Amino acid sequence: MRKLSFKLGLLFFVFVLGIETVLFASLYVTLVNARINEEFEQLLARGNNHRDVLEKSYHPSTLEHVVMMESEAETDVVITDAKGKILYFSDHILPFAKKLIPSVDVRHIPHSGMVVQNNWKKESYIATASPIRMDGKTRGYVYMFQRTASIQNMIDKLKHHFLVVGILSVFLTIMTIAFLSRVITIPLIRMKQATEKLSKGDFSVRLQVKGEDELAQLGKAIQTLARDLEYLKKERNEFLASISHELRTPLTYVKGYADIARRPTIEEEERAKYLSIIYEEAEHMQKLVKDLFELAKMDQHSFQIQKEPTPLCLFLKKIYEKMYPAFQTKNMSLVYRCEENITVHIDQQRFEQVMMNLLDNALKYSHQGSTVSIDVRMEKKNVMIMISDEGIGIPEADLPYVFERFYRVDKSRSRTGGGTGLGLSIAKEIVEAHGGSISATSQFGKGTNMIITLPRGDDDVYDFIG
Ligand SMILES: Nc1ncnc2c1ncn2[C@@H]1O[C@H](COP(=O)(O)OP(=O)(O)OP(=O)(O)O)[C@@H](O)[C@H]1O
Ligand SMILES: [Mg+2]
Structure with a gap:
């Protein structure tokens, strides 16, 4: 991560330095050129002034x-006649003027004058020339000179300023970039540390996330992941504990009764009794393992439901006919009311399992002689299937938990008839996989209602509109 901040910083630095260099260089060139042009223009204007005075008198x-x-000013003047012979001159300038003037091609000089020596870098003077014209004839020239030393001095100062400002801005750039790349990478470093902790199994990850940008979102995602992992781990531990507990009880019975049954001294009749208990327990464990397998499949999302349009009443009638004998055996009655012609989209095999689980509960947790009923009700967008019994009911305190795995109201599993507490959780998973929901209402001692809500299939809506 240190590497990332360094890389990021270096990249920024190279780009910013490049941009700064280009900007500084062009600013420098423009400034120098402007200053020098000004010098030339001033010199020329001064020469033209003298010329104007001379033209008048x-x-x-x-x-x-x-x-x-x-002679008093920083500049110097030389005045020649039309042929270039020097007539008047101010101090010191004679040697340079003598060298320059013969080389000037005076024919090209316009009345507004022009620069005749512009090499301020190498020569010691720059020079301009302004022709004196009277009555249409050229009478002579006013040459103006200025020392280049002062210009060079000025340029040197400018260079010095630029150097100072340049170094300062490079320094500031480095500081800013170092700071910014830290600001960007610090949250990343924290997240990396957090994920490392996660992968080591430490889920107590707390990241400070501020704002709504991508980094904050990433931080939030990691935190959610940590919470989910923590929850999953806890759930898995609880689940495993429940499973081993559930298997331990029947296995203890099986082992104990098998031990008795194998004694040679035991009566044949008794042996048969113990064997049948062993058989029952084995059956119980078989169901448990089957249910667990079912749940495991759902967890892996490898569980797929194949929905098909199903006429609900016909479907329920079949289940009713299947379950009816079991109810009769317990001297109970099962009624079913379904009049409307409704089509639902369900996986028939899975949904049959849901209905069986609910009816099995209604049968198991009801007294002899009571009635269990299946009702279907239509709503605007949903279909509701209600299974009501007049059985023992569920205490209010237990009601919120009955859909949890291994949850049973009666914790001491009576060997006969007692379930594993998986039936309702399987039913819930299946109903939810159908896009529906399941809920329970109950009055302790009076009875229970289990309500399945399923979304209506599209064709039903068309039926409804039509
Ligand atoms: N109709 C009902 N009346 C009274 N109590 C019920 C009813 N349905 C469920 N319960 C309570 O909810 C618990 C959970 O039900 P669930 O069907 O999940 O498990 P189970 O019936 O005990 O076992 P399994 O269905 O796995 O054989 C039951 O143990 C029971 O205490
Ligand atoms: Mg059950």
Whole structure:
């Protein structure tokens, strides 16, 4: 992660430095050019001024006056006649002027004047020339000179400023980037540490997530993952504990009775009794293992339901006929009311299992002589199937938990008739896989209602509209 912040920082730095260099260089060039142009323009304007004065009065006194003015200033002047012969000049400038003036091609100089020496880098002076014209004839030229040392000095100062500002901005860039890349990578480093903790099985991961950006979302996702993993681990432990507990009880019976049954001294009649208990327990364990397998399949999502349009009443009637004998044996009655012609989309085999589990409960937890009924009711968007009994009911405190795995109201599993507590949780999984829901209402001692709500198939809605 340190590497990431370094990489990110370096990348930013290279880009920003590139951009800064280009900007600084172009700013420098523009500034220098502007300053130098200004110098040239000023010099030319000064020359043109003198020329204008001279055009108005071309007298030796005026000429001397001009030369005298320039002796005081930083610039120098040379005045020539039309042929280029030097007539007047201010201090020191004679040697340079003598070298320059013969090389100037005066024919190309316009009346507004022009720069005749612009090499400020190598020469010691820059120079301009302005022609003096009177009555349409050129009478001479005003040459102006300025030392380049002052210009070079100015450029040096500028360079120095640029260097200082440049170093400062590179330093600031490094600081800013170092800070920013830390700010970006710190949450990533924390998340990496969190996931490492997770993979080691430590689920106590708490990340501080601020804001709504992608990093915050990632942080939230990791936290949710930690919570889910923690929950799954807890659930798995509980589940395994329940399973081993559920298997231990019948196995103890089987082992104990088998031990008695194998004694040679035992009566044949008694042996048969013990064997039948062993058989019952084995059957019980078989059911438990089957149910567990069922649940495991659902957990893996490998469990698929194959929905097909099913006429509900016909489907329920078949189940009613299947279960009716069991109810008769216990001297109970089973009624079923379904009048409307409803089609539902269900996996028939799975849904039959749901109905069997619920009816099995109604039968198991009811007294002799009571009635169990199956009712179907239509709602705007749903179909409700209700199984009501007049049995022992479920205490209010237990009602919220009956759909949990291995949950039983009567914790001491009486060997005869007592279930494993998986029936309702299987029913719930199946109903939910159908997009429906299941709920229970009960009055302790009076009876229980189990209500399945299923979404109506599309064709039903068309039926409804039609
Ligand atoms: N109709 C009912 N009347 C009274 N109690 C019920 C009824 N249905 C369920 N219960 C209570 O809810 C518990 C959970 O039911 P569930 O069907 O999941 O398990 P089970 O019947 O004990 O075992 P299994 O169905 O796996 O053989 C039952 O043990 C019982 O205490
Ligand atoms: Mg049951």
